[in-house]
Amino acid sequence: MDKGRIKNIYNHISVFLGQENKKFQISKIGRGARNREYNGTVEWLADAGIINVCYCLDQVALPLKGNYNPKNFKIYFKDTGLLIASLDEEAQEDLRSNKNFNTYKGAIYENVIADILAKQGYDLYFFRNEKSTVEMDFFVRDQKSLIPIEVKASDNATRSLNKLIEDKNHYQDILYGIKFCHKNIGFNGKFYTFPYSLAFLLRRYLRARETTKKW
Numbered sequence: 001m002d003k004g005r006i007k008n009i010y011n012h013i014s015v016f017l018g019q020e021n022k023k024f025q026i027s028k029i030g031r032g033a034r035n036r037e038y039n040g041t042v043e044w045l046a047d048a049g050i051i052n053v054c055y056c057l058d059q060v061a062l063p064l065k066g067n068y069n070p071k072n073f074k075i076y077f078k079d080t081g082l083l084i085a086s087l088d089e090e091a092q093e094d095l096r097s098n099k100n101f102n103t104y105k106g107a108i109y110e111n112v113i114a115d116i117l118a119k120q121g122y123d124l125y126f127f128r129n130e131k132s133t134v135e136m137d138f139f140v141r142d143q144k145s146l147i148p149i150e151v152k153a154s155d156n157a158t159r160s161l162n163k164l165i166e167d168k169n170h171y172q173d174i175l176y177g178i179k180f181c182h183k184n185i186g187f188n189g190k191f192y193t194f195p196y197s198l199a200f201l202l203r204r205y206l207r208a209r210e211t212t213k214k215w
Contacts, residue, residue: 002041008033009041013051013075014086017107021128021135023056024075035071042075052076052114054124057139060164062146062173064125064139074126076114083111105153109196110137113151113180116199134160142206146173150191152181158191165190178202 012029016022026038045051056072057064077083084092087104095104114124117138127148128135138149150161161177177191186193194202 005038006041006044009038009045009075010050011086013077014083014104014107016075017083017111018104021132022074022107022110023128024073042073045075050078050082052078052118052124054114054126054138057125057127060127060136060139060146060148060171060174062141064123064141064146068125076111076124078115078118080108080111080115083108106151109153109180110151112196113138113149113199117149117202120200120203122203134163136160136164140202140206143210145175146171147206148174148177150177150179150181152179155181155183161191 008029009026013024016024024042026033026035042051042053046053052075054074054076055068055070056074057068059067061067077086083104084095087095091104095108117140118124122140125139126135126137127139136148137151140147140149148161148164150158152158158179161179164171164174165177179191179193180196180199181193182195183193184195185198198205
């Protein structure tokens, strides 16, 4: 394996996480870079326990493992400290002082939740349609349904989450959603809100929810 190419992938993770769609594109990490030249590099970093790979769903439907595009993915650090360390020294100081998050505010919260989900045994999937009118950070499932998970650095609008839940013609497998944000535990009839600190209990919660048959 070419160590230089592995390092090139690693060094560009924070670059793509700082962009709006966060999609990792090998063709943009260097002049003339081609996917076939980097075969196995992303997998090597994942197997080494350095990154979590999140794949885009072709359609928002079950099953998850049979319904994603292996060429369309995001890369998150397995340790959010690695994301912070990959930035310049001034940015690191700002983030440690809880100020000037700028473009990395959403990336940091997404990276934290991605790693928490992965540590619970979840594979990572996201969705963005061609027109970018519907996008969702992550998906998990329970026994009956597909569950969209939105991660908000602040309590902004949740248009995509509402659309995924309400549009039964296109998203029949979704019955409810989950939003991690700066809010207390709640349920508005469509989606649950949880503070970030409770994300590590998600799998346990979903199992308990199935057992008690409560919505």
